[in-house]
Amino acid sequence: MSASTEKIRNIGIIAHIDAGKTTTSERILFYTGSSHRMGNVDEGTTITDFDEEEAKRGITIYSAAISCQWKDYSINIIDTPGHVDFTAEVERSLRVLDGAVVVFSAMEGVEAQSETVWRQADKYNVPRICFINKMDRIGASFERTFQEIEKRLIAKPVAMQIPIGEGSTSADDSFQGIIDLIKMQALYYDADSKGSQFEAKEIPESYLERAQEWRGKLLESVAELDDEILEQYYETEEIAEADILRLLRIAALKGDLQPTFCGSALNYIGVQPVLDAVGNYLPSPLDRPPVEGINPQPKKRGGKAGESESRGPSVDEPMCGLVFKIQADKHGDLCFMRVYSGQLKSGSRLLNARTGKKELISQLWRVHADSREKVETDCIDAGDIAGVIGPKEAVTGDTLCDIRHPILLESISFPETVISMA
Numbered sequence: 418m419s420a421s422t423e424k425i426r427n428i429g430i431i432a433h434i435d436a437g438k439t440t441t442s443e444r445i446l447f448y449t450g451s452s453h454r455m456g457n458v459d460e461g462t463t464i465t466d467f468d469e470e471e472a473k474r475g476i477t478i479y480s481a482a483i484s485c486q487w488k489d490y491s492i493n494i495i496d497t498p499g500h501v502d503f504t505a506e507v508e509r510s511l512r513v514l515d516g517a518v519v520v521f522s523a524m525e526g527v528e529a530q531s532e533t534v535w536r537q538a539d540k541y542n543v544p545r546i547c548f549i550n551k552m553d554r555i556g557a558s559f560e561r562t563f564q565e566i567e568k569r570l571i572a573k574p575v576a577m578q579i580p581i582g583e584g585s586t587s588a589d590d591s592f593q594g595i596i597d598l599i600k601m602q603a604l605y606y607d608a609d610s611k612g613s614q615f616e617a618k619e620i621p622e623s624y625l626e627r628a629q630e631w632r633g634k635l636l637e638s639v640a641e642l643d644d645e646i647l648e649q650y651y652e653t654e655e656i657a658e659a660d661i662l663r664l665l666r667i668a669a670l671k672g673d674l675q676p677t678f679c680g681s682a683l684n685y686i687g688v689q690p691v692l693d694a695v696g697n698y699l700p701s702p703l704d705r706p707p708v709e710g711i712n713p714q715p716k717k718r719g720g721k722a723g724e725s726e727s728r729g730p731s732v733d734e735p736m737c738g739l740v741f742k743i744q745a746d747k748h749g750d751l752c753f754m755r756v757y758s759g760q761l762k763s764g765s766r767l768l769n770a771r772t773g774k775k776e777l778i779s780q781l782w783r784v785h786a787d788s789r790e791k792v793e794t795d796c797i798d799a800g801d802i803a804g805v806i807g808p809k810e811a812v813t814g815d816t817l818c819d820i821r822h823p824i825l826l827e828s829i830s831f832p833e834t835v836i837s838m839a
């Protein structure tokens with residue numbers, strides 16, 4: 418599986434504990450065919466929670482990356498720990514990803530932990546889409562949660578959908594589906610098909626007014642993005658679908674607003690629109706600014722130690738990448754690497770910018786939920802993520818780079834203990 422860089426999405430799914438991050442991730446892996454068996458968090462059989470301690474405690478502690486395919490997008494899901502004690506690790510994973518799906522519970526709404534993670538994502542300028550989950554639970558409220566996102570997070574969510582029914586108090590008003598506010602269609606999910614089939618119908622009479630009200634808010638948010646469209650909106654009270662999508666995409670990529678979806682991951686409802694939204698509203702590696710670092714090469718060797726360096730997301734730039742997770746494996750340690758620039762090739766040697774030593778890249782692997790495959794081309798391009806076997810001394814946080822073009826990423830100041838070139 419390889420995709421052009423503009424079709425790659427490196428995303429995280431972030432949430433406070435219990436909001437449904439694991440369930441949402443499972444459904445995504447199921448729909449994208451990355452996992453062929455369905456996990457269940459309540460039975461401790463989920464795939465992302467593969468660490469035993471983690472499964473026992475029911476929280477996601479360690480980062481890992483899983484690659485999957487949705488339509489023509491190649492999505493790498495970087496697992497971000499949800500527990501507030503592990504903020505350093507959360508920050509590291511936020512650095513590696515380009516965009517995030519933030520899962521909220523429609524029951525609990527925005528909690529302290531959601532605020533912490535939201536602020537961290539702000540710090541790293543990570544564009545976001547929101548998924549308001551657990552619409553089926555008693556006490557769930559889309560509107561309350563939406564307003565909390567606005568007020569407590571001081572964010573700019575834009576509702577792309579509203580729920581049909583909320584909570585599960587009676588059969589009549591229980592959560593059954595969603596209204597797509599762009600197409601103005603009701604989508605009912607077929608439970609037997611696990612939501613892979615759904616029926617588009619007319620919006621029920623009793624929801625028409627509410628749907629129009631929310632669509633009005635959506636159009637106002639879009640109109641504010643562009644003077645010409647604003648003028649046209651004042652006149653006609655309408656905006657063409659293509660303009661809505663174009664302007665929303667630009668604003669979402671800039672982080673100016675957050676397209677917001679709703680559903681129930683447990684009942685599969687709403688997960689497919691979120692997957693579409695990952696392609697539509699979250700950035701590709703090409704949309705992200707160059708990474709910054711410093712030159713770690715000592716002056717006495719003719720280097721330019723301490724000078725700032727940057728690398729853009731292009732295969733023509735010198736190779737650099739960040740090791741963001743190491744997992745022990747029976748074939749050797751698997752280093753998960755985000756390649757920021759150049760090409761990562763098996764058989765090559767790279768500089769570890771922290772140790773100053775060379776590391777061998779023996780094999781490249783792409784990791785899926787329940788399988789992994791060797792990268793056939795033996796090459797990973799800028800913007801992509803892979804598991805690497807070979808490096809002996811690399812640890813989490815290390816930069817591996819072109820020997821002739823050294824760069825040390827993620828370091829705030831030039832470390833004193835550096836660094837003799839091997």
Ligand code: GDP
Pocket residue numbers: 432433434435436437438439440441458459475476499550551552553554680681682683684
């Ligand atoms: P995480 O801690 O954010 O990873 O949350 P989990 O995915 O483990 O979900 C926490 C609990 O909520 C589990 O018991 C799930 O089965 C349940 N859950 C998750 N999503 C939903 C949902 O949409 N509706 C309902 N009723 N329960 C859900």
